[in-house]
Amino acid sequence: MSKTNAAAARALTSSSHFELFGLAPAFSLDRDSLERAYRDIQSRVHPDRFAASGDAERRASLQWTTRVNEAYRALRNPVQRAKHLLELHGVDVAFETNTQMPTDFLLQQLDLREELDRAKAKKDARLLDALRERLRADKESIEGKLEALIDRGHDYAGAVDEVRKLMFLEKVESEIDQAYE
């Protein structure tokens, strides 16, 4: 039992998300390659392949598929992907503790939130659509910066602020989504 768990733990935690899918670690992502690797792996480890197998294989399959799903989800999400890359380079994003942000960004955020509240109060789906569009553009611009900082500049510590900004925007985005309901 302990031997298995040790082997499983190694395979399940040691490799980076990128390594798991045979990808080079980078913020810029080849979505097609990721998707193909994900599907190729899933078609070999998914529980549906082991529904008629013994407990040991069913359990192992559940563990592996869970790990593969988690890595896939993390890589597709820009914040999680950047955070993972930074961590691989020994940089802790420390979302919770260090929340100092540039003033102009914070003002922008206040503005966004006010508009969101207005749209909510008016129950206006079109205002929400416009907000979502604006947010998407903001996110894309930050993602461009991250690509330059991480992939070309290898400035991992310098990327921390941008990752945090992106995380802020993601939060607003999920609030917009909730506002529709």
Next chain:
Amino acid sequence: MALLQISEPGMSPAPHEQRRAVGIDLGTTNSLVATVRSGMASVLPDALGRPLLPSIVRYLKDAGPEVGYSAQARQAEDPKNTIVSVKRFMGRGLKDVAHIENAPYDFVDAPGMVQIRTVCGVKSPVEVSAEILRVLRKRAEESLGGEIAGAVITVPAYFDDAQRQATKDAGRLAGLNVLRLLNEPTAAAIAYGLDNAAEGTYAVYDLGGGTFDLSILKLTRGVFEVVATSGDSMLGGDDFDQRVFCWIVEQAKLAPLSARDTRLLLVKAREAKEYLTFHGEARITARLSTSEFVDLVIDTETFCNITHTLVQKTLGPVRKALRDARLAVDDIKGVVMVGGATRMPQVQRAVGELFRRDPLNNLDPDKVVALGAAMQANVLAGNKPEGQDWLLLDVIPLSLGLETMGGLVEKIVPRNTTIPAAKAQEFTTFKDGQAGMSFHVVQGERELVADCRSLARFELKGIPPMAAGAARVRVTFQVDADGLLSVSAKEGTSGREASVTVKPSYGLGDADIERMLRDAFDHSRDDMHARALAEQRVEGERLLEATVSALEADASLLPAEERAAIDQAMARLQSLIGKTDHRAIKQAIEALNHATEAFAARRMDEGIRRALAGRRIGSL
């Protein structure tokens, strides 16, 4: 029972015998069983050639229950003992069920799940559902000529954990080896997608008798990937009947009705609804027990008006799923219509208008779910269909979380996460020296615990004395391929770990299931023993067979001593399987499982390695 043959290493064994596997659509109104024979999925009819089994169970005083058409025929006569639409009560408490005041039953409010008092005693919805499943199992066994190796049972995609667990329990109670719970719209997508070699993004609009689901799937080269699912597990064709029923009561100015008259008028309402699908108006006549006579005519326009809000209610989840999938209406290549209630013209119209295209109706909306389930069951049982191999990636429909201070919900696994999934989060203590923590697991999208569904509560005890905030309690949520949740909590800082695992069971514990199984077998020990032995033998043979093929495929991954241990465990199981001690067989199964654990882990690793290697060569 035949002994399993093991071939010499390196020699290929005889081709596997096809395992009999079935797909079961356990519907609110009707249920079906289907299977794949020589590559074709088909619904198995009853002895009279009828494919549907009305999901109606009538309990009798001194005999076994009537299920299906015979129960349906007597429903108005014996409403209290004739349970219809039991699916609405699965995994539900009394306060969760809509229109419960109109249901003519003698309800008993039990913790977790409502129960019904009948002439045959108090019955849980799980037991009632098991009666339906048992009839379908027998039908399949007679039709296929032998025991069923496994079954896939479908559930509405929007079913929560309690409803899923209840469905799986019902399967177990009916003596089925439940290979998987499969979401109904996903099953429909398999049947539709394989039939039409469909590629692209599709929506499945599934309006059944009691539930509504909307799933969005991406179909690409043999992969069915659910990208978002949404719905309402308390909305279906029954609600349309209910509206017509209320209209009748209002128009005919009827006083409060007896259970029998209620059921009679509900049946009349349903008939009128179905008639209106093909006609401009329907006449409703009924003689009540009060000797009042109802004689009304309802036209299409009135019917559309009184049900307009119901149709509109389905469109909210459609928009929500599109938003969750980050897709626009124009990204959807087609809308597959599933469920008998989608036959109503006003539903077809509303869906057509929203998606700006005609819905796809080329499959029988009553059968498509069972057919898809049969195809999936066939694959899961290990019968690789010729030239067909697909992968199914499904999601959880509702977010899972924990209650935190102030009755708020901390979401741990968000909705539309691909399953299987696990997520861990750390919590800490609130007071100095706090020795225990209690956890409340909930499911739903709302921020307040009171607005979500309570799944389970459990406690972690034995936390060593520490200052407030010093303990590190890691709570892990694991959702398996059936969409079922287990939660564990572990305290780590002290090095002394405490852990607990809960499987939410909604008032139906393992002991309850066992009691019900015993009841079903008339307390007969012999039957129980025979059944346990048969189960262990099937399980043992399955494991031996799986191990043989794993050894054939990957023997190179095994060090000699491990191989020896596995061979020994196999030989032991092999020697016990023909004997009659089911406990010894069970132990040998566990021992073999244990012996193959490290091997199984290496095989998964190897699978990933091969997947990546294959891809690199392929892309060169």
